[in-house]
Amino acid sequence: MSLIEPTAGVQPAETRWARVAERAASLGKLLVSVAVTLLGLAALTFFIGRLLPIDPVVSVLGDNASQEAYQKMYVLLGLDKPLWEQFLLYLKHVCMLDFGTSLTTGHPVSEDIARVFPATLELASLAALIGTSLGIPAGVLSAMYRNTWFDHGIRFIGLLGHSAPNFWLGLMGLVLFYAALGWIGGPGRIDFMYEFDVHKVTGFYLIDTAIAGNWEAFRNVFSHLILPASILGLSGLSYISRMTRSFMIEQLSQEYVITARIKGLSWARSVWIHAFRNVAVQVVTVVALSYAFLLEGAVLTETVFAWPGFGRYLTNAMLAGDMNAVVGCSLLIGVIFVVLNLVCDLLYRIFDPRTRQEQS
Amino acid sequence: MMTFTRACATRKKRLTALIALSLAGSVIPLAAQAETPADSLVMAWNIDAISTFDPAQIGEVVTNELIKNTCDTLVDFDPKDESKIIPSLAKSWDISADRQTLTFHLNSGLVFPSGNKGSAQDLAWSMQRVVLLGFGNSATLTEYGFTKENVKERITAPDDNTLVMKLDKPYPSNLILQAIAANDVAITLDKALLEKNIVGNDMGNKYLTTHTACIGPYQLVRWNAGEGLVLQANENYYGSKPRLKRILIRHVAETGTQRLLLTQGDVDIARDLAPDDLRDLDKSGKVNIEKVLKPQLFFWTMNAEDPIFKNEKVRLAMRYLIDYQGLASTVMPYLGVPRASFAQLGAFGALDKDKGQPFKLDLVKARQLLTEAGYPNGFSAKVYIGTLPHSAPIAQNTQENAAKVGVKLSIESMANAQLFSRVRGREFQSAMMAWQTSVPDAYGNASRLVSNPDNSKEAKKTQYPSWRASYFDAAMNKAVNEALLEPDEQKRVTRYHTLQEEQMQQGPFAIMFQMYNTAGLNKSVKDWTWNGFRVYYAVASK
Numbered sequence: 001m002s003l004i005e006p007t008a009g010v011q012p013a014e015t016r017w018a019r020v021a022e023r024a025a026s027l028g029k030l031l032v033s034v035a036v037t038l039l040g041l042a043a044l045t046f047f048i049g050r051l052l053p054i055d056p057v058v059s060v061l062g063d064n065a066s067q068e069a070y071q072k073m074y075v076l077l078g079l080d081k082p083l084w085e086q087f088l089l090y091l092k093h094v095c096m097l098d099f100g101t102s103l104t105t106g107h108p109v110s111e112d113i114a115r116v117f118p119a120t121l122e123l124a125s126l127a128a129l130i131g132t133s134l135g136i137p138a139g140v141l142s143a144m145y146r147n148t149w150f151d152h153g154i155r156f157i158g159l160l161g162h163s164a165p166n167f168w169l170g171l172m173g174l175v176l177f178y179a180a181l182g183w184i185g186g187p188g189r190i191d192f193m194y195e196f197d198v199h200k201v202t203g204f205y206l207i208d209t210a211i212a213g214n215w216e217a218f219r220n221v222f223s224h225l226i227l228p229a230s231i232l233g234l235s236g237l238s239y240i241s242r243m244t245r246s247f248m249i250e251q252l253s254q255e256y257v258i259t260a261r262i263k264g265l266s267w268a269r270s271v272w273i274h275a276f277r278n279v280a281v282q283v284v285t286v287v288a289l290s291y292a293f294l295l296e297g298a299v300l301t302e303t304v305f306a307w308p309g310f311g312r313y314l315t316n317a318m319l320a321g322d323m324n325a326v327v328g329c330s331l332l333i334g335v336i337f338v339v340l341n342l343v344c345d346l347l348y349r350i351f352d353p354r355t356r357q358e359q360s
Numbered sequence: 361m362m363t364f365t366r367a368c369a370t371r372k373k374r375l376t377a378l379i380a381l382s383l384a385g386s387v388i389p390l391a392a393q394a395e396t397p398a399d400s401l402v403m404a405w406n407i408d409a410i411s412t413f414d415p416a417q418i419g420e421v422v423t424n425e426l427i428k429n430t431c432d433t434l435v436d437f438d439p440k441d442e443s444k445i446i447p448s449l450a451k452s453w454d455i456s457a458d459r460q461t462l463t464f465h466l467n468s469g470l471v472f473p474s475g476n477k478g479s480a481q482d483l484a485w486s487m488q489r490v491v492l493l494g495f496g497n498s499a500t501l502t503e504y505g506f507t508k509e510n511v512k513e514r515i516t517a518p519d520d521n522t523l524v525m526k527l528d529k530p531y532p533s534n535l536i537l538q539a540i541a542a543n544d545v546a547i548t549l550d551k552a553l554l555e556k557n558i559v560g561n562d563m564g565n566k567y568l569t570t571h572t573a574c575i576g577p578y579q580l581v582r583w584n585a586g587e588g589l590v591l592q593a594n595e596n597y598y599g600s601k602p603r604l605k606r607i608l609i610r611h612v613a614e615t616g617t618q619r620l621l622l623t624q625g626d627v628d629i630a631r632d633l634a635p636d637d638l639r640d641l642d643k644s645g646k647v648n649i650e651k652v653l654k655p656q657l658f659f660w661t662m663n664a665e666d667p668i669f670k671n672e673k674v675r676l677a678m679r680y681l682i683d684y685q686g687l688a689s690t691v692m693p694y695l696g697v698p699r700a701s702f703a704q705l706g707a708f709g710a711l712d713k714d715k716g717q718p719f720k721l722d723l724v725k726a727r728q729l730l731t732e733a734g735y736p737n738g739f740s741a742k743v744y745i746g747t748l749p750h751s752a753p754i755a756q757n758t759q760e761n762a763a764k765v766g767v768k769l770s771i772e773s774m775a776n777a778q779l780f781s782r783v784r785g786r787e788f789q790s791a792m793m794a795w796q797t798s799v800p801d802a803y804g805n806a807s808r809l810v811s812n813p814d815n816s817k818e819a820k821k822t823q824y825p826s827w828r829a830s831y832f833d834a835a836m837n838k839a840v841n842e843a844l845l846e847p848d849e850q851k852r853v854t855r856y857h858t859l860q861e862e863q864m865q866q867g868p869f870a871i872m873f874q875m876y877n878t879a880g881l882n883k884s885v886k887d888w889t890w891n892g893f894r895v896y897y898a899v900a901s902k
Contacts, residue, residue: 007735052778055780057782058781058784067821068818069495069498070820072821103411104408104411105410105585105586106412106569107585112585114588115585157454171616175620178620179620179624186620186621186624186626187612187614187617187621188587188612189587191626192588192608192610193397195584195587196582205420210478301612304614306404306610306611308586308587312613319747319775319777321778346681
């Protein structure tokens with residue numbers, strides 16, 4: 001992007017300033033684009049929510065409320081104001097990180113999100129870890145051992161992960177590992193007997209129990225987490241392994257890999273240092289996308305496992321016409337995608353020297 | 361590529377060993393089989409709907425049940441017979457000769473969990489608060505003449521142990537007592553504590569969003585929204601001590617998951633089992649299935665403003681298209697019982713089981729009525745349904761029957777919130793939904809499903825299903841009012857019987873089923889006690 005050539009030794013002051021100015025401008029552009037994205041998202045969700053034929057007042061008061069109570073709540077929720085005024089008021093509050101009060105839980109939406117999001121983040125992170133740590137090697141090995149039993153096995157797992165619904169896998173997993181074998185904890189994040197012993201510091205039960213040194217509770221949390229995380233991880237694994245396989249097949253058929261082997265490079269070095277580095281950027285994109293989808297919350301998995309997470313909160317809010325919660329959650333999802341995009345951009349620089357050169 | 365593959369083949373053994381090792385690692389059991397503690401009752405229940413513990417605001421069944429076990433009301437329902445009223449906060453009461461003044465004498469030794477002493481002044485303030493805050497629950501009191509202007513004069517506490525309620529008309533005393541017992545309007549709140557936690561002039565409403573501040577056998581000690589809650593036996597309780605120390609409720613939304621938890625013994629009770637699960641579990645005999653009729657009716661409401669459904673004969677014909685018996689034995693065994701009358705079984709003045717459901721699927725009769733109504737070849741109409749699990753099978757079954765007499769019903773399914781919006785806005789031709797009354801007296805539904813105070817669109821009497829269905833009959837309004845004020849109990853019963861028979865022929869609601877509350881209980885749970893209006897946790901044991 002920049003025309004400034006890298007120079008050895010001390011750079012002239014004006015060059016340094018030019019670089020700082022350019023970075024500031026690029027950061028400014030980025031912030032503006034993020035702000036516009038989030039504003040658009042807020043506007044879209046807000047207006048769709050208001051235009052839906054769902055009455056938020058009934059969600060609060062129930063079906064049996066008198067007209068007087070209805071009218072009072074209607075005014076209290078600000079629904080008597082023109083739509084544009086409601087939106088501006090809403091934006092003003094959002095700028096102060098006040099998303100309003102959830103109609104269904106009666107709590108501020110920000111508090112609700114702070115409560116449910118760590119549950120999803122913990123689950124999604126472990127799922128992503130499982131999906132990535134198994135998916136990438138599986139994809140690479142499938143490409144290397146193309147059309148062998150291993151490749152067919154991974155293909156079968158991939159198809160299973162893609163085509164079997166998560167809620168079904170979840171229920172079957174529970175029936176087998178929890179009900180029949182008793183290897184894992186059942187639904188929920190933790191057994192009831194430990195639940196109220198956990199002092200919530202981060203909201204991540206694995207970390208909180210570890211901080212407290214309560215290893216029995218830690219083990220219990222892990223026993224609850226492992227099955228839903230594995231099932232979600234399986235979906236990630238399917239996607240990541242299939243994509244990695246196809247990227248790698250292309251690379252392994254390149255002459256430079258054969259050359260590397262002929263020149264005596266080891267098996268691991270040829271594949272992981274040479275071939276894999278060339279697909280790393282694409283794999284990073286795939287992993288980031290898969291993580292972002294997991295962070296949105298896996299509604300059905302969360303429901304089957306009684307997981308008090310973000311996806312279930314958002315779905316309940318949508319069904320109840322709780323638009324404060326829906327808009328708040330949509331904005332958070334927007335932020336997740338923006339942040340992951342930024343992380344991807346940073347990782348591209350690490351994995352692809354050309355990107356570094358382009359931008360330096 | 362093949363050369364490369366062969367070069368790598370020596371690694372296969374290592375790979376196989378790695379996979380075998382991972383599998384071996386994954387099969388190490390992480391969890392031991394759990395049993396619930398002997399002094400606690402553990403329930404799996406969908407408690408998503410909890411949004412407040414303020415008795416003035418509670419409008420849904422889950423919190424209502426919890427509050428009934430944490431906050432005693434002035435009077436209560438007899439666990440064995442919901443139409444009888446027994447003492448609770450009040451140990452006795454007097455009714456004046458003109459039936460317009462009720463004087464309650466409270467138990468002594470009322471102490472809040474905070475340590476503050478409870479008195480009749482707290483109770484009077486709490487009841488006034490319900491009307492002054494004006495949430496949905498205030499209707500229970502405003503219905504009987506209490507207003508924001510007069511409530512402080514009409515609900516008073518002349519001394520620490522006496523509460524006086526003055527009514528504007530001589531309503532049936534039992535009806536008033538039932539209304540108090542069923543709704544959360546006569547719960548004594550810790551006034552001193554709430555006054556310390558007032559925000560603006562909310563009278564402690566915000567504080568009560570996450571706390572309880574009342575006197576009952578249990579007290580709420582923990583609530584993690586969307587996760588679970590704990591009720592702990594109240595050490596200072598003036599009445600009989602609860603038999604179990606704790607009630608632990610875990611939020612579980614999925615019915616299949618509830619079943620698993622129950623059969624694994626991780627919970628003692630599952631509250632939202634699906635009909636199929638109930639049937640299977642009942643057959644297996646491993647758990648006990650309990651069911652009790654609740655005051656909820658499932659009906660097909662027809663908009664009397666609609667050119668087709670304004671005809672009484674059409675509405676009657678629709679009743680003959682419902683296969684009450686067939687549905688009762690297929691879709692509904694664990695969901696409800698056939699009922700066509702607006703007064704639920706168990707209510708004062710209700711027709712008995714047979715007289716309250718005189719219909720059966722009769723296509724010939726339906727066709728004859730349609731011909732008389734001017735639709736010999738049938739018509740087309742829309743039926744809106746919500747997300748209740750039995751709505752779709754009932755609607756589809758009725759649709760099939762209707763098609764046989766030329767009536768083309770098109771079913772439109774939508775979220776409940778959307779369905780309520782449509783029906784409350786009178787934007788529907790017909791819809792299937794549920795309605796629950798709050799008193800075990802025929803008046804409860806007569807006042808909402810039959811009587812309509814003002815049918816104009818501007819009146820927006822949306823809390824009246826009769827208004828929603830644009831159903832207005834001045835003679836019916838008069839009959840409902842006369843039955844309400846009838847001093848002779850037997851004559852009152854007769855009036856309600858007549859009303860029910862008339863409504864079954866001409867009303868805008870083809871009432872289909874009275875619904876059950878169901879639960880799956882592990883064999884260790886004993887004395888699970890409930891009726892249509894409440895569950896008695898304090899009596900349960902293990």
